[in-house]
Amino acid sequence: MSHCHYSLQGERTSVSYWYVLSILSTIFCCLPCGIVGLVHVMIAKQDGDKADMASYRRKMRQARCWTIWSIILGLLVIVLIVVYCVYVYNMMMSAMAEIQQAYAPQLTGQRMMMSHGN
Numbered sequence: 001m002s003h004c005h006y007s008l009q010g011e012r013t014s015v016s017y018w019y020v021l022s023i024l025s026t027i028f029c030c031l032p033c034g035i036v037g038l039v040h041v042m043i044a045k046q047d048g049d050k051a052d053m054a055s056y057r058r059k060m061r062q063a064r065c066w067t068i069w070s071i072i073l074g075l076l077v078i079v080l081i082v083v084y085c086v087y088v089y090n091m092m093m094s095a096m097a098e099i100q101q102a103y104a105p106q107l108t109g110q111r112m113m114m115s116h117g118n
Helices: 009-028 031-049 053-117
Strands: none
Touching: 009 031, 009 053, 031 053
16 A cells, blocks of 8 residues: 655656656666666655655756756657768769769760760
8 A cells, every 4th residue: 555645746747757757768878877867756655655855856856857867868869860861862962973074984985985986
């Protein structure tokens, strides 16, 4: 039997919300920060069950902080990967354009010679 002594119904919902968000941020964003946030949520839930509201609030603040950092770092990594891919794509297209310009006169001359030879 659980002895939930949370002072507000909203705080009980807050634990569930941050618990789920911590799990998702651990899986999809930044593993180390998400795990720390998840641990803080679990400790906060235990503190809430023991009616230690000061520790509960402190751990929930830490859980929010770590979970938010996990999401921010995950999004930053995604943005950096996209920027890198766009940069590499542009470099490849630029190199291909230079190659085409360098060899276009030679290819045109060969085509003309082939057409006159027939």
